[in-house]
Amino acid sequence: MTQRTPHTGSYYAATRNDTQERAILSDSIDADVCIVGAGFTGISSALHLAEAGYKVVVLEAARIGFGASGRNGGQLVNSYSRDLDVIEKNYGPELAQMLGAMAFEGGRIIRERISQYDIQCDFKPGGIYAALNPKQMHALQDQKALWERHGHSGLTLLDRAAIRAEIASDAYVGGLFDPTGGHVQPLNLLLGEVAAFEGLGGQVFEDSKVIEIERSTRPVVKTAQGQVTANYVLLAGNAYMDQLVPELAAKSMPCGTQIVATEVLDPDVARSLLPNQYCVEDCNYKLDYYRVTGDNRLLYGGGVTYGGGDPASIETFMRRQMETTFPQLKGVKFDYAWGGDFLLTMSRLPQFGRLTDTILYAQGYSGHGVTTTHLAGRLVCEAIQGHPQRFDAFAKLKHFPFPGGRLLRTPYTALGALYYGLRDKFGL
Template structure:
């Protein structure tokens, strides 16, 4: 019997509803579309394509949701890691409007999926951006005006008294509540989408690492023990693609982020922390994010390790940050601690495009992956159906290698992050 790759030791893996193993690819098969990567990008695309009648095969090197899609903070954060005003400034009003009109679509797709396929993933609406100082509060005021210009309503500015009513912490001076944000159990969402995909005839292989993609008129995707011959291929491995496509690896960098989850809290204590069950992220460059889970634990994440990987002790790394936010939890027991990598781009904007006319890629969400991956899936399906205008709009974004090449990109980026972290602390 072949040993199967285990999930990471996360709260999500421990509470996932689907514990089934998918088979390992050990033969040569054919499909309309072969998708490399069983995370949100791959599964969102697979489900959209299956709904459109394509025969689709998904190849996952480990387990469905093994990477960032099954390890993240579970927050539905609208727009992109660099907002629409940055796109307008660098690329003009026309492209800004095109991408701005799509900036809030991903969250709606997730809600549609939950409803259509009856996915139980602990969805709760509402997300707060929390400000430590006047500069951050001013930025939130501008962000509200920007998003409302693109028709995104449901935004509410919070003063010091109002945010104190929403978060039982005295570290913030205000914030903004996005009523169309929210949070989910990301691994259960992904597994629910996988089940929906399989119900439409889609096929998923796990422990089927891709070792080579033959870029021919009819691409061949080769694994360690089999292959898929397809009309179209989608590369959707993000930070876990391990240099399979060198030209993409040069323009992106894996970054680690870490999360802890407390023991189950007394229900009254859990509800007192965030009374309306919203999720929260602060406005610092290296931000913290947190929420209360469906079973009354505090899930708290933060920090960035450039180049990927985890600090020596995730619990020690995050305990001080959590206890500064919630002193009332000082000394609380952590039941779970884990890390995972997301993929950062130089511009902090996602990379969508084609390697050849029939080999697509989508990656580099730079910390805004939960919603943008779901948008990506819809756009990829549109493009493969012959309507590529929206997908190609993202192709107009320019992406450059990190300075210093692969050897020096980590220290150069870390120096920049240290600078911005100091600005956060000083309120500059």
């Protein structure tokens, strides 16, 4: 009997609504589309395709949401990890305008899914970008103008007094409030989307790691015990795809981030930290992010470990960060501490494209995955339906290998991060 893979020991895994295990693929089956990876990219694509009438099979190497989709901060952050001004500078106004028109669509898709399928995932609207120094505040003013130029209205700048009313911390000089941001229990959002997909006849197989893909006219996706022959294949494993596709692995790098969840706080204490229950991320290069959960815990995350993995003690590392922001929580008990990997690209922009006419990929959200994965699902469906224009707009973004190859990419990137970390520290 095959050993089943457990979830990581996260708060999300402990509070997930669906604890059932899906079957292991043990047969040869046929499908319109085979998707590798049951995270947000894979399941968002699967649900869009199933709604359009396609027969879709999803293969997951471990458990649904085992990777970043079931471990992340749960924040709905609009746009991309490199913003639209960078895209315009490097690729011109036409492509920037096209990507700008899609930059806020992922969050809308999430809201639609929650409403349409009645997904119980503790959704709370509203997000704040918090500035730690005047330079960051100036950047937020520019960000507001940039987003408004691309049609994203409703943003509000917060001065020191206004942000102090929203966050019980003296760390910030100001901020930017985005009412279309928000936060969710991400694993429950994903599992709700899986339930919707399965309700339309879709199949998800767990503990079914893909070991080979035959790149034929109708690709064959092979696991240890079975295989799927499909008209199209989507690669959606992100940081957990290992060396299945070497040409993609060379142009991306897993990076770890860590999160803690406190014990359940007194409701008055929890409400005092974030009175309107907005989520927050600061404006540092190596940023911190946090929110209060539906059961009154502070969930606090941050840091980056290049190459993936976790520091020796997540609790020690995150306590220092959290108590700097909220000294009133000094010594609070942590009930959960976990890490996970996201996939970083050199450009910090998503990688969409094709290996062949029938094998597509979408990955590399560089820390902005919750919303952009949901956009990706819609674009993959459009491309397979014969309307690839929006998918191909992302495919025009150029991606290059990290310098130094697999051996040196981690230390080189870490050196760059050290430089930016020092800039954060001194407000440069």
